Structures are given as C-alpha cells and as structure tokens.
Amino acid sequence: MPYEPRQPHELHPLLQKILCIAAHPDDIEFSMAGTVAQWARQGREVVFALVTSGNAGANEPNTNLSELAERRERECWDSGKILGAKDIAFLRYRDGVVEPTLDLRRDLTRLIRKHKPDVVVCGDPMQRWYGNDYLNHPDHRAVASAALDAVFPSAETRYIFPELLHEGCEPHKVRELFINFGSPPDTWVDIGETIDLKCAALKAHISQIGDGQWIDKQMREWAKQEGDGTGIEYSESYRRMIFWEPKEAEAMDQKTHETGEVPTLSHEGEAAHVR
Ligand SMILES: [Zn+2]
Secondary structure, three states: OOOOOOOEOOOOOOOOEEEEEEOOOOHHHHHOHHHHHHHHHOOOEEEEEEEEOOOOOOOOOOOOHHHHHHHHHHHHHHHHHHHOOOEEEEEEEOOOOOOOOHHHHHHHHHHHHHHOOOEEEEOOOOOOEEOOOEEOOHHHHHHHHHHHHHHHHHOOOOOOOOHHHHOOOOOOOOOEEEEEOOOOOOEEEEOOOOHHHHHHHHHOOHHHHOOOOOHHHHHHHHHHHHOOOOOOOOEEEEEEEEOOOHHHHHHHHHHHHHHOOEEEOOOOOOOEEEO
8 A cells, every 4th residue: 555544644745736626615724724735835836626606605685695706705815825825716606506517527627637736635525424413515525526527537538528628628647636534534634733724714714704713723623533543633634546656756756866857747647757
C-alpha cells in the first residue's frame, strides 16, 4: 500500500495543483479547509470550484436571492484569501436542487481539463447521513457524484464530451482523489497548524455564521473526533484514491538528482521528464 493509515498524510511533492469541488460557498470551509490551507502554505496552487452560489441559504420571506448569491460569492473570496486559494470558479447552479446530470459532469470535466489539477478534493456521494442528527444535503451528494464521474472517466478520456475538445480542453489525468469524510477513511491530514485559518475562513461567511462565536470550539471538537484513535489531535479525514504510481515519481526524483533534469507529470499517460 502506498500510504500508512493512521499516520498524518503528507502530500507527495510532485502533486502541486489542487482543485476542490463543493456544492455551496461554505462547504469547503466546514470540511477540507485545514487541509487545503496547509497545501497552499506549502506553495501549492489551490483552486475552488463551487457549483452553487448558495442562494437558498436564507429562510426569511422576501429575500432577494440574487443579492444573497452576490454576497455569498464575496464571502467566498474573503475566505479564499484566508485559505490561500488562487482562484474560485462559480458554476451558479440553482442552490438546493442540484442533480448529478450530464451537464454538471461536463461542467466539472471542463474545469478539470482547464485547471489541470494533480489532486481533486470532493465529498462522498454515498453518504446519506452522518451520526444521528444530520441528513447529508442532496446537493452535496449530487456534486460529489458528478465530481467523481468527472475525475474518472470523463476528464482523461478524449471522446467523452468531445465538444470540450473544440473549446481547447484536452484530456487530463488526475493523479489522486481525496474524498472528504469518505467511508471508511484511510487518510488523515494533520490540521493542527491550520485549524485557526479554517475557523477564520468559516467566519468570513457572515451571512450563514453570524458572529461565529461557536466556531472555534465546534471546529476543534469535530477535528478531534475526526482523528479519534489516530494519535493526531486535529485532523481532516479522507478516502484517498490513487491513480498513479508514486514509486515512479521516486525513480524520477532519483534521476533528477543524478541528471539535473526537472521532473514533471505527464497527464495524458505515464509520468515523464522534460528538459
Ligand atoms: Zn453545503
């Protein structure tokens, strides 16, 4: 196995580009923000993709939904700055009624082919509930399902969505997929150094969180529970899918030491060297 369960996970140095896919403006912050903040601090490029702009995120009568969406997108940018995101793509689907359609899969495939991430992070489409008090939001399941299908086979297969070729979106192979809260988890990221950033990013979502006084305590509790039994105080957990061979990368590293060649990853086939 190329990873050690119950050890804090360190992302391979060759995996430099990350795409996080989520349904709503605060989903990344609640789930994977500690991880992506750590990766951004290590100098990796992190991009967020949000399928809706959260315009159902209010229950007061007569809410102006387009104003709410604009406000929530601004909150995303504030949060993204805190977490070190390089860019945020908004697909602007209708909040609350997202389905895992071919249109959504195509849109996510386009994003993957455009941003060319080494790693995609998303949710688990099979989770209908967590514990005894939370039914997973149908948008979360729909987006996660479409994201998995976009990662494989759509992004890397030339003649799935051939119309994307006309837009210049050539096939792209994702190397690793991190399924947040994936069941069962096999990968834990130590977020001890970034949990403060995670809390600060969540508090940027003022329209949803209010004054956010409960955030710091609650996030620490959840991060403790997530790593329960791992020996990691605060963590985020994942089911990690691996579509490449890190041993090959290690061989590349060795060759780099010997020849001075700069390693890179070929995303249309196996890893390769460029000069
Ligand atoms: Zn959500």
